[in-house]
Amino acid sequence: MQALKQLKILDFSPLLPGPYATMLMAEMGANVLRVESPTRPDLVKFLEPRIDGASAAYHQLHDKKTTLQLDLKQSRCVGQVKELIRDYDIVVEQFRPGVMARLGLSYEILSEINPEIIYCSITGYGQTGPYRDKAGHDINYLALSGLMDYSRRAGQSPVPLGMQVADVAGGSHHAVMAILAAVIHRQSTGEGQHIDISMTDAAFALNGMSGAAALAGGDQPLAESGWLNGGTFYDYYETSDGRYMAVGSLEPQFQARLLNTLDLEWLADECTDFTQDSQKRVKQALAEVFISQTFDYWCHLFAQTDACVEPVLTFEEAAEHPHMQHRELTRTENGIRQMAMPFRLK
Structure with a gap:
């Protein structure tokens, strides 16, 4: 799958949201160079099980990328990034607001070097607003979004989900959509731009049907009250x-x-x-x-x-299900069984 082979991405992001977004683009052919700190290793790397010193999840996210270790607190390393940026299309970063500016690698600085650069910042709460500097995790973003209040049984607590909905459906997928929209914009105008992705904003947008109805004057969504959350035989x-x-x-x-x-x-x-x-x-x-x-x-x-x-189904049952097998949703990459991309381009 080589649809994005013309794109070169410089990825500064750790953990899941940014790496998942750049993984999707790497799967579509983009050339992704991942900048990793030599002093603060990505915690995903230490999950179990580990294969060749890194977790299976780390391999899933990064095996199609090239990795470069740079200490961004060193001026020579910052200078190296500024040289690289002349030849790259896209930057993805996942630091708290202001960190890249303090390192001398903000959008304003890098766009002076390469005016066509598309610079995507992924954070929990966005680059502006009263929560911009707060720490958070997926459970916090989902809690603030309003989703979890009505995604539960009446009289019971919300259930911690087994996957990061705000991180992936919010941060990663919205980041990819916004980056590709910016690429199309650049093709017609020659202009780069700064993309501000908030995982909380994206989670709020997932309210979709129930939120749209409530905002239009309908009933507020409540636990076990609607068609899709246990209020019917669905x-x-x-x-x-x-x-x-x-x-x-x-x-x-x-x-x-x-x-x-x-x-x-x-x-x-x-x-x-x-x-x-x-x-x-x-x-x-x-x-x-x-x-x-x-x-x-x-x-x-x-x-x-x-x-x-x-x-x-359990995950193991799902992975072996005839439909998943026919759709080739798992693969073996460098001797490691992994999840494959859930779409095809022909």
Whole structure:
């Protein structure tokens, strides 16, 4: 995949958001040079398991990049960056606001050397605002975004997620979109620009449907109150052996297949009545049926039925699933099994 082979990226970012963004661009052919501190190693490198001295996650993020160790507190190293910038298209940095300026590597300084430079700053709270200098992690950005208040069971606490939604869906993906938009802008104008990515801003934008409705004067989203957060039969159901099935049969044709498969046709009117009482009755009936049989039983039954019902898989099961295998979502790179890119360009 060589769609971005003309781009040269200088990447100063540690941990996940920036490295994930530059990983995506490297996978699309961009030439990424990663500047790494010789005195403050990236903590991702020390996660387990380790292969050849670095974690599997570190290999996933950086194997398609070149690494250069520079101590940016040394003036000669800053000078080396300024020489490199003449030949690079894009800078990605993930320091707190003001750090790159103190090092003498701000957008203003580097754009004097290369006016076409696209400079992407990724932070928790952005380059401006009252939170600009605060520390944070994914759980903090999601908490402030409003997402987690209604992404939970009523009367229960939000659940810490097993993946970094704000970091990746917010920071990384929005950074790539903004950088590529800036590349298109530069092609027509010759101008570079400074991109300000806030992971909190991006997480707030993920409110999408519920947020749009609330801002337009609709109800504020509450836990277990909407179509998608447990307020309807669109939910997870336990099996007799403690596993779960995901039911997403919202449309009439899928509802009909679901109810027919489970011998619950008598619930048809209740399914289409989205009042709280009707949905509670539907959910109770579904829960009683699903817990009567094993996970394997339901997997086999719904494999034959196009009803938007799927098993909740472990990661190992997902990696070995026939669909993931056919789509080649894992690969072996330098002897290490890794996740592959979730898109193709032909």
